[in-house]
Amino acid sequence: xxxxxxxxxxxREVTGGKGEVRSEGGTPxxxxxxxxxxxxxxxxxVFEGEGKIHDYVHIFIxxxxxxxxxxxxxxxxxxxxxxxxxxxxxx
Amino acid sequence: MWNxxxxxxxxxxxxMPSWNEDAQKKISRAxxxxxxxxxxxxxxxxxxxxxxxxxIVIVDSDTVEPSNLNRQVLFTPSDIGASxxxxxxxxxxxxxxxxxxxxxxxxxxxxxxxxxxxxxDVALDCTDGFPNKYLLNDTAVATGTPLAHAGVLAWSxxxxxxxxxxxxxxxxxxxxxxxxxxxxxxxxxxxLGAVAGMFGSLQAAEAIKFIAGAGExxxxxxxxxxxxxxxxxxxxxxRDEKCPACGGIKx
Numbered sequence: 001x002x003x004x005x006x007x008x009x010x011x012r013e014v015t016g017g018k019g020e021v022r023s024e025g026g027t028p029x030x031x032x033x034x035x036x037x038x039x040x041x042x043x044x045x046v047f048e049g050e051g052k053i054h055d056y057v058h059i060f061i062x063x064x065x066x067x068x069x070x071x072x073x074x075x076x077x078x079x080x081x082x083x084x085x086x087x088x089x090x091x
Numbered sequence: 092m093w094n095x096x097x098x099x100x101x102x103x104x105x106x107m108p109s110w111n112e113d114a115q116k117k118i119s120r121a122x123x124x125x126x127x128x129x130x131x132x133x134x135x136x137x138x139x140x141x142x143x144x145x146x147i148v149i150v151d152s153d154t155v156e157p158s159n160l161n162r163q164v165l166f167t168p169s170d171i172g173a174s175x176x177x178x179x180x181x182x183x184x185x186x187x188x189x190x191x192x193x194x195x196x197x198x199x200x201x202x203x204x205x206x207x208x209x210x211x212d213v214a215l216d217c218t219d220g221f222p223n224k225y226l227l228n229d230t231a232v233a234t235g236t237p238l239a240h241a242g243v244l245a246w247s248x249x250x251x252x253x254x255x256x257x258x259x260x261x262x263x264x265x266x267x268x269x270x271x272x273x274x275x276x277x278x279x280x281x282x283l284g285a286v287a288g289m290f291g292s293l294q295a296a297e298a299i300k301f302i303a304g305a306g307e308x309x310x311x312x313x314x315x316x317x318x319x320x321x322x323x324x325x326x327x328x329x330r331d332e333k334c335p336a337c338g339g340i341k342x
Contacts, residue, residue, distance in 0.1 A: 009246070020320060063326045065328065083324060083326060086269075088244045091220075
């Protein structure tokens with residue numbers, strides 16, 4: 001499945017500054033593996049450890065919290081928008 | 092206070108849909124706490140004052156620096172070296188003499204935060220730094236005080252409105268902050284003044300709506316904006332029953 005990935009500012013250091021990219025994956029887990037292939041260092045920004053995302057990161061699929069949808073094994077469809085938000089402290 | 096001059100000053104409120112004299116009177120009796128007189132706080136406090144909020148408490152322990160001036164529109168070059176709280180107080184009083192402005196040149200910490208929050212009808216998190224943001228979140232939850240949370244960085248920002256027990260708090264969404272040094276800051280990736288101004292203004296709008304009981308607030312929703320792409324996004328956020336801050340509060 002080809003999806004749009006929207007990324008908070010802290011992730012853009014590995015995407016060459018891009019805040020929105022296209023990538024593939026049938027689930028967020030697959031998607032993030034593909035993102036890592038395209039943008040090395042990406043998964044370290046998302047994951048604390050195997051299967052666990054950092055406390056300061058949150059994932060949304062089409063604007064919905066990914067956790068009730070199946071978490072990292074949620075089913076993605078063509079055209080879905082996966083937003084990865086990072087806590088922001090600036091004021 | 093409800094005289095002809097007052098009606099003239101707030102005439103552009105009084106003709107708004109979802110607004111009336113009662114709403115404006117609620118604003119005039121309200122007390123808003125604004126922690127931080129920087130990028131967010133400049134815009135937030137100016138629009139809270141312009142709206143006629145009865146009492147504005149503004150707290151900041153910093154002094155004005157040259158690098159502040161791209162976004163902290165309360166200040167001018169002549170303020171460099173001066174207390175942000177003091178100058179903010181002066182500017183807000185000049186903007187709207189109807190408001191009582193209480194400016195505190197101190198740092199909000201775990202010792203005094205509760206005292207600031209417990210008297211406020213609503214609070215605005217206009218701070219910089221994760222320790223401050225999580226302290227304000229936890230204090231808002233502990234005191235039951237509604238809090239407009241926002242964060243801005245580079246070209247982007249995100250915000251939501253916390254009503255303890257009714258919607259998610261900061262820890263429901265981001266249970267803990269990143270470790271020091273593991274995230275970019277305004278020193279490393281900057282902040283566009285207009286973005287800080289936008290989110291400060293939105294925080295003011297949420298506070299005003301809460302006080303007046305108008306419209307729907309960002310409870311259970313996070314609003315994000317990316318100025319580089321001119322892209323707004325709203326995502327649904329929900330309470331976490333295991334939240335270390337608000338998980339024990341029954342709806």
